[in-house]
Amino acid sequence: xxxxxxxxxxxxxxxxxxxxxxxxxxxxxxxxxxxxxxxxxxxxxxxxxxxxxxxxxxxxxxxxxxxxxxxxxxxxxxxxxxxxxxxxxxxxxxxxxxxxxxxxxxxxxxxxxxxxxxxxxxxxxxxxxxxxxxxxxxxxxxxxxxxxxxxxxxxxxxxxxxxxxxxxxxxxxxxxxxxxxxxxxxxxxxxxxxxxxxxxxxxxxxxxxxxxxxxxxx
Amino acid sequence: xxxxxxxxxxxxxxxxxxxxxxxxxxxxxxxxxxxxxxxxxxxxxxxxxxxxxxxxxxxxxxxxxxxxxxxxxxxxxxxxxxxxxxxxxxxxxxxxxxxxxxxxxxxxxxxxxxxxxxxxxxxxxxxxxxxxxxxxxxxxxxxxxxxxxxxxxxxxxxxxxxxxxxxxxxxxxxxxxxxxxxxxxxxxxxxxxxxxxxxxxxxxxxxxxxxxxxxxxx
DNA sequence: GTCTATACCGCGATAGAC
DNA sequence: GTCTATCGCGGTATAGAC
Numbered sequence: 136x137x138x139x140x141x142x143x144x145x146x147x148x149x150x151x152x153x154x155x156x157x158x159x160x161x162x163x164x165x166x167x168x169x170x171x172x173x174x175x176x177x178x179x180x181x182x183x184x185x186x187x188x189x190x191x192x193x194x195x196x197x198x199x200x201x202x203x204x205x206x207x208x209x210x211x212x213x214x215x216x217x218x219x220x221x222x223x224x225x226x227x228x229x230x231x232x233x234x235x236x237x238x239x240x241x242x243x244x245x246x247x248x249x250x251x252x253x254x255x256x257x258x259x260x261x262x263x264x265x266x267x268x269x270x271x272x273x274x275x276x277x278x279x280x281x282x283x284x285x286x287x288x289x290x291x292x293x294x295x296x297x298x299x300x301x302x303x304x305x306x307x308x309x310x311x312x313x314x315x316x317x318x319x320x321x322x323x324x325x326x327x328x329x330x331x332x333x334x335x336x337x338x339x340x341x342x343x344x345x346x347x348x349x350x351x352x353x
Numbered sequence: 354x355x356x357x358x359x360x361x362x363x364x365x366x367x368x369x370x371x372x373x374x375x376x377x378x379x380x381x382x383x384x385x386x387x388x389x390x391x392x393x394x395x396x397x398x399x400x401x402x403x404x405x406x407x408x409x410x411x412x413x414x415x416x417x418x419x420x421x422x423x424x425x426x427x428x429x430x431x432x433x434x435x436x437x438x439x440x441x442x443x444x445x446x447x448x449x450x451x452x453x454x455x456x457x458x459x460x461x462x463x464x465x466x467x468x469x470x471x472x473x474x475x476x477x478x479x480x481x482x483x484x485x486x487x488x489x490x491x492x493x494x495x496x497x498x499x500x501x502x503x504x505x506x507x508x509x510x511x512x513x514x515x516x517x518x519x520x521x522x523x524x525x526x527x528x529x530x531x532x533x534x535x536x537x538x539x540x541x542x543x544x545x546x547x548x549x550x551x552x553x554x555x556x557x558x559x560x561x562x563x564x565x566x567x568x569x570x571x
Numbered sequence: 572g573t574c575t576a577t578a579c580c581g582c583g584a585t586a587g588a589c
Numbered sequence: 590g591t592c593t594a595t596c597g598c599g600g601t602a603t604a605g606a607c
Contacts, residue, residue, distance in 0.1 A: 183488050185403035202591045270401050304570050314544050322536025349567030352522050420573045
């Protein structure tokens with residue numbers, strides 16, 4: 136688990152965000168920004184952002200501290216990039232539900248929001264994990280929290296509409312439903328790891344089914 | 354929100370753990386260990402453990418850094434005490450369910466475990482919040498993680514028994530049920546604050562009902 | 572019980588050689 | 590693109606006066 140240097144050719148990125156020249160290059164690769172970001176996010180999640188030093192990141196990449204600054208302006212920039220990735224993805228997930236055809240019921244939209252959110256949490260697990268742990272200790276973190284609250288409000292609206300529609304039980308305050316429902320979804324980041332036995336789509340359906348139908352045997 | 358010094362007479366403790374002489378004392382009170390611990394936990398949760406310095410804690414209490422060390426041996430001791438509080442309480446909660454009368458069904462035991470856990474999360478919210486954020490960065494944290502995993506396993510057993518009994522749906526792996534169920538429960542620490550509109554017992558019943566019955570209108 | 576002063580260390584970040 | 594060396598700061602913790 137401790138700091139064996141990484142192969143520079145292995146970007147470690149789940150998705151290619153386009154900043155990597157990619158295979159077939161010649162000469163010494165060094166590390167591109169995307170690789171550094173991927174490893175930084177992983178370390179931030181393992182140890183916590185504040186407990187992770189630039190020196191830790193350097194060791195992990197097999198470089199010295201100062202070499203990091205050739206690729207990145209500051210430690211906080213790495214955090215900022217990660218939080219943007221998470222927030223943009225989550226926003227997109229909710230947008231899919233909001234953009235459903237007009238005749239779609241509020242309950243169906245909510246279910247879509249849940250399933251799309253699960254997919255995002257799985258696909259961008261490291262970045263979203265980081266987002267969910269942000270406390271607001273700096274302007275970067277505060278603005279991320281603000282964007283996150285905006286997303287929470289969009290979700291709460293979906294829940295309210297579904298309750299008003301009569302599809303969801305009305306013996307629980309809608310705000311509470313919303314918090315518990317997405318508390319369940321968000322808890323995925325605590326244990327889900329890519330390459331497990333359960334694929335993302337199945338997981339999305341299971342989470343939605345458990346939330347809507349409960350865990351009692353039918 | 355920023356650092357107005359605390360009244361030493363106000364212990365800030367949710368429960369009196371017995372180390373405070375209490376009201377009616379004469380002379381300069383200073384700060385007892387319990388008060389320092391309560392404020393430390395609050396700050397650790399607001400900013401994160403690593404981002405909180407002894408200086409921050411001193412400012413919050415209206416003291417200097419070095420005065421803290423009259424009450425506490427080290428920053429890590431404060432963390433250790435908080436994690437013990439959380440782990441002992443959670444263990445007790447599960448024990449209540451395990452100690453149910455012999456004729457109690459596994460499903461009933463599980464429901465009790467959920468409700469008792471909610472009560473503990475509410476009553477010891479600050480300490481439990483801290484526990485749920487521990488990453489294992491030091492021996493203290495690692496041993497807390499170990500104890501936490503042991504609790505998770507006891508819970509997973511309860512779920513397995515309930516599935517084996519036929520009371521819970523069997524189309525979802527028991528481990529997954531366990532993780533999602535207590536992911537929901539644990540997510541409470543993210544938003545529950547004492548003195549809100551909803552009392553702990555109602556919340557416990559709501560969480561259990563939502564988990565077992567789902568959020569669909571009946 | 573709290574203070575001032577300080578030891579000692581590791582942090583983020585920069586300068587400049589290669 | 591990476592290195593060595595270093596700056597300045599703030600961290601935990603301690604010593605000793607009051």
